[in-house]
Amino acid sequence: MEQIKTSDVLYEEFFRKDGDKKITHYCPGCGHGTIQKMIAQAIEDLGIQDRVVFLSPVGCSVFSYYYFDTGNIQCSHGRAPAVGTAFKRVHEDSIVISYQGDGDLAGIGTAEIIHAANRGENMSVFFINNATYGMTGGQMAPTTLLEEKTLTSPFGRDRKRDGAPIKMAEMIATLDEPVLVSRVAVSSTKEMLKTKKMIYKALKNQVDNLGFSFVEILSACPTSWHVSPVEARVHIDETLSTVFPLGTFVDKADTVLPYGPSLFPFLSGEDFLVAIVEGGELAECEQAPLKDELAIMVAGFGGQGVLSGGVSLANAAIAHQLQVSWLPSYGPEMRGGKASVTVVMSPDEVSSPLAEDIDCLIALNSPSLTAYEHMVKPSGTILVNSSLIDHEPERDDVTVHHVPASDLAKEAGLPQATALVMISAYIHYSQVLTIDSLIESLHLGLKKKSLIGKNRELILKTVEILVSK
Amino acid sequence: MSNQVIVDADRCKGCGICPSVCPKGCLRIGTEINLQGYEHVEVVPGSVCIACGMCVLACPEPRALTIVKHTEEEKSCTSA
Numbered sequence: 001m002e003q004i005k006t007s008d009v010l011y012e013e014f015f016r017k018d019g020d021k022k023i024t025h026y027c028p029g030c031g032h033g034t035i036q037k038m039i040a041q042a043i044e045d046l047g048i049q050d051r052v053v054f055l056s057p058v059g060c061s062v063f064s065y066y067y068f069d070t071g072n073i074q075c076s077h078g079r080a081p082a083v084g085t086a087f088k089r090v091h092e093d094s095i096v097i098s099y100q101g102d103g104d105l106a107g108i109g110t111a112e113i114i115h116a117a118n119r120g121e122n123m124s125v126f127f128i129n130n131a132t133y134g135m136t137g138g139q140m141a142p143t144t145l146l147e148e149k150t151l152t153s154p155f156g157r158d159r160k161r162d163g164a165p166i167k168m169a170e171m172i173a174t175l176d177e178p179v180l181v182s183r184v185a186v187s188s189t190k191e192m193l194k195t196k197k198m199i200y201k202a203l204k205n206q207v208d209n210l211g212f213s214f215v216e217i218l219s220a221c222p223t224s225w226h227v228s229p230v231e232a233r234v235h236i237d238e239t240l241s242t243v244f245p246l247g248t249f250v251d252k253a254d255t256v257l258p259y260g261p262s263l264f265p266f267l268s269g270e271d272f273l274v275a276i277v278e279g280g281e282l283a284e285c286e287q288a289p290l291k292d293e294l295a296i297m298v299a300g301f302g303g304q305g306v307l308s309g310g311v312s313l314a315n316a317a318i319a320h321q322l323q324v325s326w327l328p329s330y331g332p333e334m335r336g337g338k339a340s341v342t343v344v345m346s347p348d349e350v351s352s353p354l355a356e357d358i359d360c361l362i363a364l365n366s367p368s369l370t371a372y373e374h375m376v377k378p379s380g381t382i383l384v385n386s387s388l389i390d391h392e393p394e395r396d397d398v399t400v401h402h403v404p405a406s407d408l409a410k411e412a413g414l415p416q417a418t419a420l421v422m423i424s425a426y427i428h429y430s431q432v433l434t435i436d437s438l439i440e441s442l443h444l445g446l447k448k449k450s451l452i453g454k455n456r457e458l459i460l461k462t463v464e465i466l467v468s469k
Numbered sequence: 470m471s472n473q474v475i476v477d478a479d480r481c482k483g484c485g486i487c488p489s490v491c492p493k494g495c496l497r498i499g500t501e502i503n504l505q506g507y508e509h510v511e512v513v514p515g516s517v518c519i520a521c522g523m524c525v526l527a528c529p530e531p532r533a534l535t536i537v538k539h540t541e542e543e544k545s546c547t548s549a
């Protein structure tokens with residue numbers, strides 16, 4: 001005895017907070033219910049229930065996770081393709097379904113869908129075009145028909161003022177990467193059968209690893225359209241589909257090569273470091289005798305070499321086989337504005353590049369000392385650029401060193417190496433890293449390789465002065 | 470024995486879509502009101518369902534409709 005019934009991929013009962021456990025929250029005759037039943041059936045037919053991650057949008061279908069007995073993520077408005085991209089790239093075996101309305105996909109989320117399509121992300125997108133913002137009460141959507149009266153177009157959609165209905169399937173079809181782009185409708189029996197097949201095909205493509213499939217589905221919203229459910233489905237065939245023609249715009253399933261990871265080599269560990277550090281080999285020094293994480297902040301203004309000095313410090317730490325993060329913070333101006341960088345070094349993985357308490361503050365100007373000295377841990381260190389700072393730190397529970405960094409840098413003709421002078425001093429006083437490692441990493445951080453020699457001299461000079469102090 | 474149309478009245482919202490797609494006129498909106506307050510669908514007495522599945526496909530509500538299909542064999546068994 002065979003049964004024709006709803007797929008068990010949809011839960012038997014729906015545990016919505018308030019609401020009946022047997023019925024959906026959709027209005028009577030809403031297209032969402034019919035489409036979601038079709039998707040559930042295709043999931044069952046393909047045997048992929050335990051691999052599916054269903055992305056619910058913001059819109060009337062926001063509660064899809066109450067219905068689909070699959071993995072679920074409820075995404076921010078319009079962002080499902082971005083969420084899906086991340087999920088699919090990390091969990092390659094998952095089947096990602098991005099289910100989105102026209103406000104969601106063709107309004108607030110236009111950028112996300114275009115770029116996911118253009119990258120050919122290996123996912124299946126079902127775009128529910130009901131020509132309105134259903135959830136919020138029937139406002140004009142980018143897909144609303146011309147002259148259509150809605151809450152926000154009470155006299156009808158005006159082409160001059162509001163533009164024309166946006167045709168997403170046609171737009172997506174102009175891109176090179178999508179494998180399937182089609183528009184179907186949940187209207188007559190004939191069209192529903194085609195829709196059912198197209199939903200299956202879009203999911204099958206993903207199972208076969210073919211790439212990005214996009215199915216636009218014209219769907220009834222009897223509530224916003226102010227017609228009966230049966231009339232709404234007739235309206236799709238008679239009116240909506242004349243503006244949004246049904247058909248398949250792209251179908252490369254038989255010709256496209258299976259979706260694969262990037263052809264560029266995936267680098268990790270040492271290879272990765274060498275590839276991203278422009279300019280050559282990393283220096284190799286003994287493992288630094290560091291037990292706990294150290295956070296050092298260098299702060300001053302643009303032009304003092306704050307960020308590049310931080311890079312040199314980070315590279316010296318890498319040379320000593322430490323894990324390092326480098327987190328810059330600067331204003332929009334290239335020069336003269338505030339600039340700071342936090343370098344965290346650790347014998348193990350860095351817990352966070354953002355440090356609330358720091359072990360050492362390297363203050364290159366007076367405002368930086370005032371702004372950040374409270375962040376230094378008790379018994380921490382503050383290095384003061386005595387060329388520019390004429391007041392003492394307020395803190396009396398820390399060690400303070402004075403270094404005339406700007407003067408030394410200026411004398412050497414390298415004002416942009418002020419931070420480097422201070423970092424040399426930090427290394428000298430802290431003894432966590434070595435001056436050699438700083439010098440041998442200079443070529444990695446300096447854009448002008450011809451200045452390596454002068455910078456080396458400046459570092460050595462700084463140390464000489466500090467030793468003789 | 471003919472195919473059976475099962476309506477779960479409390480899952481129906483009386484939208485009228487299934488009667489509009491049934492090629493055999495097996496379904497109609499009745500006058501009874503279900504738990505949710507909808508006049509739900511009912512099977513037209515004496516109608517013959519051909520188990521085409523269109524009503525199940527078109528209906529927006531999960532599990533409101535189920536068709537029990539009797540195969541030719543079963544049909545001949547019961548009629549024999």
Ligand SMILES: Cc1ncc(C[n+]2csc(CCOP(=O)(O)OP(=O)(O)O)c2C)c(N)n1
Pocket residue numbers: 058059060061077100101102103104105108128130132133134135136141
């Ligand atoms: C960031 C943000 N902006 C706006 C809203 C308000 N909002 C909720 S749903 C929606 C549009 C829904 O329309 P659509 O995507 O067509 O889905 P439908 O409800 O018609 O299925 C809007 C604008 C929101 N929730 N979040």
Ligand code: SF4
Pocket residue numbers: 025026027029030031032060130134135220221222223224
């Ligand atoms: S408002 Fe429209 S889209 Fe939303 S549930 Fe009701 S009929 Fe469906």
Ligand code: SF4
Pocket residue numbers: 474490491492493494495496517518519520521522523524525536
């Ligand atoms: S299965 Fe076909 S014939 Fe039977 S009730 Fe449904 S629509 Fe009518």
Ligand code: SF4
Pocket residue numbers: 029480481482483484485486487488509510527528529530533534
């Ligand atoms: S289509 Fe479903 S909800 Fe609508 S009347 Fe028929 S059984 Fe009820």
